[in-house]
Amino acid sequence: MTNHTLRFFTVREFKDMLSHESEVLTGYTKTMDEKIKPVADVWLKSGKANLCTKGITFYPIDKHYINGKLNSYFGLGASPMPYEFIDIGAYLLHLELIICNADKNCYEYLLNWLAHMVQKPIEKPEVAIVLKAGQGTGKGTFVDPIGKIISAHFVHLTEQSQVVGRFNSLLENKVLIFADEFFAGSKKHTDQLKGMITEKTAKIERKGVDSIMVPSFSRLIMASNHENIVSIEKDERRYLYLEVSEERKQDHDYFEALRQVIDNPKFTGQLLQFLLERDISNFNPRRVPQIKSSW
Known part of the structure; x- marks a missing residue:
C-alpha cells in the first residue's frame, strides 16, 4: 500500500519484487558464520510484520x-487552508449561476451535499447529482477541484460499461464517482444505479477473480447531454437533476479566468476548509429540491 494505490501480489511475486534487495543478517552459526536470508522471507516470518489475515475492507x-x-482508505488529497471569499468566490458563483442555473435552492443543496461528503463520509446521502450539460459548459470545472480533494477515492469514468458493467473494480474503495457523458435510460441500468446510490454494500468483480462484497460509501455525479440521462420516476428522490x-x-475568457482561480496551489485546501466549516446540522440529503423541467 502506497500513499495513492493499493497493489496485490502473490507470495512469489512479492519475493521476486524484493529479490534485488541485499540479504538480511539473521544470526550466526556455532562457528560464527553469518546466517543471511532474503529480505522478503524475513519479513513474511517476522512477528513485527503488519499482517491482516482477515483480508481488506474500506x-x-x-x-x-x-x-x-486492512483499511484501504488513504485519506483526503488536501489539507484545510484559511481562505477569504475572494479566493473561492469565482468557483462558488460558477456553481450557483452555471451548474445550478441560478436556482438558489439547488445551489444550497449542492453545497450541503458536497460538505456532507467531507464531513460525514461514512454516511451515504442516497442521492446522486445529475447534470444535463453539453460540452464546454463547465461541468468538468465543477468536478475537478472536488476530485482533487477526494483524491485516491475519486474516479472519473467516461464509458457506461465502467459504471454498470460486469467488471467494476474501478468502483472499489471510492467515495466519489463521476460518470461523464453517461446515459442509463433503460430500466435495467437505472435499477443498477439505484442500488449504487442507496446500498451499503457493493459486489466488486475483477476478471479472473472471485467477486467480493465490500462496504460502499460512494457518491455519484452523472453528466450527459442526453435529454433523459436516467429514467426518473415522478416520485423519485434519489436524484438532484x-x-x-x-x-x-x-466562453474562453470566462473559463481562463476561472481556471486561474482553481489552479492556484492553495485553492483545493481553501475549498476543503469552506466545506468543512459549512453548517449541515439541519441538512437532510433525502430532501431534494424538485425541478419542474426534470419530469
Missing part, C-alpha cells in the same frame, strides 16, 4: 485496521 475513516482487516446553464458555453 471505511473512509483514519484507521489503518478495522476488525482485523440540474440543467446546466449554457450562458458561458465556449
Whole structure:
C-alpha cells in the first residue's frame, strides 16, 4: 500500500519484487558464520510484520485496521487552508449561476451535499447529482477541484460499461464517482444505479477473480447531454437533476479566468476548509429540491 494505490501480489511475486534487495543478517552459526536470508522471507516470518489475515475492507475513516482487516482508505488529497471569499468566490458563483442555473435552492443543496461528503463520509446521502450539460459548459470545472480533494477515492469514468458493467473494480474503495457523458435510460441500468446510490454494500468483480462484497460509501455525479440521462420516476428522490446553464458555453475568457482561480496551489485546501466549516446540522440529503423541467 502506497500513499495513492493499493497493489496485490502473490507470495512469489512479492519475493521476486524484493529479490534485488541485499540479504538480511539473521544470526550466526556455532562457528560464527553469518546466517543471511532474503529480505522478503524475513519479513513474511517476522512477528513485527503488519499482517491482516482477515483480508481488506474500506471505511473512509483514519484507521489503518478495522476488525482485523486492512483499511484501504488513504485519506483526503488536501489539507484545510484559511481562505477569504475572494479566493473561492469565482468557483462558488460558477456553481450557483452555471451548474445550478441560478436556482438558489439547488445551489444550497449542492453545497450541503458536497460538505456532507467531507464531513460525514461514512454516511451515504442516497442521492446522486445529475447534470444535463453539453460540452464546454463547465461541468468538468465543477468536478475537478472536488476530485482533487477526494483524491485516491475519486474516479472519473467516461464509458457506461465502467459504471454498470460486469467488471467494476474501478468502483472499489471510492467515495466519489463521476460518470461523464453517461446515459442509463433503460430500466435495467437505472435499477443498477439505484442500488449504487442507496446500498451499503457493493459486489466488486475483477476478471479472473472471485467477486467480493465490500462496504460502499460512494457518491455519484452523472453528466450527459442526453435529454433523459436516467429514467426518473415522478416520485423519485434519489436524484438532484440540474440543467446546466449554457450562458458561458465556449466562453474562453470566462473559463481562463476561472481556471486561474482553481489552479492556484492553495485553492483545493481553501475549498476543503469552506466545506468543512459549512453548517449541515439541519441538512437532510433525502430532501431534494424538485425541478419542474426534470419530469
